[in-house]
Amino acid sequence: MGSPALPESPLLELRKVSRVFGEGPALVKALEEVDLSVAPSEFVAITGASGSGKSTAVSILGCLDVPTSGEYLIEGHPVQTLHGDVLAALRNAKFGFIFQSYNLLPRTSALDNVALPLIYAGVDLAERQARAASALEAVGLAGREDARPNQLSGGQQQRVAIARALVNEPEVILADEPTGNLDSKTSDEIMQLISSLNERRGITVIMVTHDPKCAAWAKRRVVFRDGHIASDTKGAA
Amino acid sequence: MNPRATISLALAALLRNRMRSALTMLGVVIGVAAVLMMESLGKGATAYIEATIAGMGSNILMVVPGSAHGRTGGPSSSGAPLFGPADLEALRRGARDVGLVSPVSQRPLRTVAGGLNRSTPVSGVSPDFLLIRGWSVVQGRTLSADDERQAAQVCVVGHTIETALFSGSTALGKELRIHDVSCRVVGVLESKGASAFGMDQDDVIFMPFSTFSRRITGTDRIGLMMAAARSADRIDDAKAQITNVLRQRRHVLAGEEDDFSVRDPREVQAVLGQVTGMLTTFLLGVAGISLLVGGIGIMNIMLVSVTERTREIGIRLAVGARSADILSQFLVEAVVLSALGGMVGIGLGLLASVGLARAIQVPFVVPGGAVPIAFGVSVLVGVVFGVFPARKAARLNPLAALRFE
Ligand SMILES: Nc1ncnc2c1ncn2[C@@H]1O[C@H](COP(=O)(O)OP(=O)(O)OP(=O)(O)O)[C@@H](O)[C@H]1O
Ligand SMILES: [Mg+2]
Numbered sequence: 169m170g171s172p173a174l175p176e177s178p179l180l181e182l183r184k185v186s187r188v189f190g191e192g193p194a195l196v197k198a199l200e201e202v203d204l205s206v207a208p209s210e211f212v213a214i215t216g217a218s219g220s221g222k223s224t225a226v227s228i229l230g231c232l233d234v235p236t237s238g239e240y241l242i243e244g245h246p247v248q249t250l251h252g253d254v255l256a257a258l259r260n261a262k263f264g265f266i267f268q269s270y271n272l273l274p275r276t277s278a279l280d281n282v283a284l285p286l287i288y289a290g291v292d293l294a295e296r297q298a299r300a301a302s303a304l305e306a307v308g309l310a311g312r313e314d315a316r317p318n319q320l321s322g323g324q325q326q327r328v329a330i331a332r333a334l335v336n337e338p339e340v341i342l343a344d345e346p347t348g349n350l351d352s353k354t355s356d357e358i359m360q361l362i363s364s365l366n367e368r369r370g371i372t373v374i375m376v377t378h379d380p381k382c383a384a385w386a387k388r389r390v391v392f393r394d395g396h397i398a399s400d401t402k403g404a405a
Numbered sequence: 406m407n408p409r410a411t412i413s414l415a416l417a418a419l420l421r422n423r424m425r426s427a428l429t430m431l432g433v434v435i436g437v438a439a440v441l442m443m444e445s446l447g448k449g450a451t452a453y454i455e456a457t458i459a460g461m462g463s464n465i466l467m468v469v470p471g472s473a474h475g476r477t478g479g480p481s482s483s484g485a486p487l488f489g490p491a492d493l494e495a496l497r498r499g500a501r502d503v504g505l506v507s508p509v510s511q512r513p514l515r516t517v518a519g520g521l522n523r524s525t526p527v528s529g530v531s532p533d534f535l536l537i538r539g540w541s542v543v544q545g546r547t548l549s550a551d552d553e554r555q556a557a558q559v560c561v562v563g564h565t566i567e568t569a570l571f572s573g574s575t576a577l578g579k580e581l582r583i584h585d586v587s588c589r590v591v592g593v594l595e596s597k598g599a600s601a602f603g604m605d606q607d608d609v610i611f612m613p614f615s616t617f618s619r620r621i622t623g624t625d626r627i628g629l630m631m632a633a634a635r636s637a638d639r640i641d642d643a644k645a646q647i648t649n650v651l652r653q654r655r656h657v658l659a660g661e662e663d664d665f666s667v668r669d670p671r672e673v674q675a676v677l678g679q680v681t682g683m684l685t686t687f688l689l690g691v692a693g694i695s696l697l698v699g700g701i702g703i704m705n706i707m708l709v710s711v712t713e714r715t716r717e718i719g720i721r722l723a724v725g726a727r728s729a730d731i732l733s734q735f736l737v738e739a740v741v742l743s744a745l746g747g748m749v750g751i752g753l754g755l756l757a758s759v760g761l762a763r764a765i766q767v768p769f770v771v772p773g774g775a776v777p778i779a780f781g782v783s784v785l786v787g788v789v790f791g792v793f794p795a796r797k798a799a800r801l802n803p804l805a806a807l808r809f810e
Pocket of ligand 2: 222223224344
């Protein structure tokens with residue numbers, strides 16, 4: 169963002185945000201007038217039944233999607249007014265994404281996958297490689313730089329995805345069921361990693377999960393129900 | 406993204422689908438090859454025609470009986486009378502800008518020397534003939550005015566005759582029997598080798614026209630006169646003078662068409678030029694259609710590729726690619742594809758041009774100017790047909806692309 173944050177405005181804020189898919193009889197209200205604000209360095213777990221709008225909310229927060237109505241403000245700036253290239257720059261520098269299905273580029277080495285955001289940040293090759301390597305090291309994958317996604321376990325692939333989310337030093341990490349495809353032991357390790365990003369680096373984490381054990385890592389839990397926020401509690405579970 | 410990274414990304418994507426990329430390039434390959442062949446053939450044919458006409462001798466005019474407009478001319482088809490020695494004499498005196506003139510009367514005849522014999526084209530010509538053709542002897546002398554006056558039984562032979570009938574030893578001074586007429590070889594011609602059409606130009610015998618008409622054909626009628634203008638800028642004048650003299654001698658009335666024709670090989674050149682022009686146009690058509698089809702093929706494959714890689718596009722958008730980055734990625738891929746096709750086409754086109762030049766016996770000319778043009782056209786094809794798929798990719802919504810299956 170070009171201008172400094174307005175005083176008193178939260179880092180991210182949804183104001184009466186609705187998101188509607190389809191039309192006529194196929195119309196689905198994924199979100200209905202949702203209000204949510206997130207402060208810097210928060211660790212928010214979003215839970216709720218399948219289809220309750222969790223992923224939709226996270227996509228809007230990450231500028232991958234836009235609300236049908238209502239406002240989304242980032243540091244007080246309404247996202248609707250921003251040009252597509254500015255949104256791309258936000259996705260590149262402010263947000264890091266972690267998906268349930270990893271979303272790594274196939275037939276591309278771990279190092280190149282991790283370095284991908286840096287290409288679009290205009291970082292030169294040598295620095296890209298150095299930063300990607302240190303991000304891989306930070307997630308415990310030193311030495312696996314040349315491995316392709318299909319040569320890595322699910323947990324390792326998710327670590328590569330986390331390294332990719334981290335590499336451009338984002339303020340916010342958006343994770344949509346990051347442990348959804350993993351066993352409980354691996355799940356625990358991934359949660360450890362995500363939680364440490366929040367605690368040690370002060371990165372804001374917004375994480376969708378179905379697993380109460382994962383949700384317990386967060387300091388704040390938001391429950392979605394039918395496109396609304398049903399409850400929002402802070403403090404240890 | 407910097408251009409080098411974009412190009413290597415495009416190359417990597419194309420290498421992943423080698424077969425598909427190769428087949429997609431085919432249209433551009435053929436189109437570009439056709440452009441090169443067109444250029445090479447056009448230039449080669451022009452060079453050939455010029456060389457052939459230069460080889461005939463310079464400033465040449467050929468005079469034949471029969472109207473220029475009546476089919477092919479020639480005595481039998483038009484019924485126009487042949488020329489005689491008096492016409493030749495009249496041209497010598499009456500056509501100021503005609504420097505040299507000779508009758509040409511040719512027949513294939515059995516020629517015997519020693520125990521050997523062969524059938525060879527024998528021509529009765531005047532001493533001017535070899536000068537008109539710019540053909541010199543390597544041994545002995547050419548035909549002289551005395552030979553002509555005395556109807557001497559002498560001849561000048563081509564190199565092939567020397568090897569075929571005299572087994573390589575010199576023919577000079579030897580006796581030949583041509584159509585049962587005994588003839589002494591007074592000169593051996595410089596070798597011209599095979600003509601562009603593969604004809605042996607050295608398989609010839611020339612003898613004085615007087616001897617040829619009296620002893621062999623029994624007639625002094627002339628079916629072809631060959632003349633040379635005094636200089637290149639006098640050719641048109643010489644032609645007009647020949648026409649004047651012959652119209653008078655043949656009593657052609659004012660307003661009536663000539664019953665003979667004076668041909669300038671440069672006119673033949675123009676006709677041949679038209680033929681090559683048609684061939685060139687045809688190749689241009691082939692090139693155009695191939696490039697169009699090639700371009701559509703590239704567009705088709707790029708659309709398929711965009712669909713296949715929707716998820717990849719979603720991932721790139723999610724980590725910060727701008728739509729311009731996605732646009733350039735796919736556009737560069739299309740351009741790299743067609744430019745590679747262009748390069749292969751240039752290579753293939755050069756090879757095919759060499760082959761074609763050999764096959765139709767024209768010299769191979771490197772189509773220098775066509776190479777950058779062909780390459781430029783192939784790049785252009787990539788841009789034109791790559792824009793639509795690339796825009797389609799660039800307009801994808803990040804979320805929809807990520808969720809695409
Ligand atoms: N692109 C779309 N087109 C149509 N409907 C959609 C689309 N995306 C989401 N929906 C609908 O919106 C609603 C909310 O979807 P969302 O993906 O946000 O749910 P969720 O809470 O993430 O569910 P889950 O826990 O299963 O991932 C669902 O009813 C879904 O069918
Ligand atoms: Mg979901």
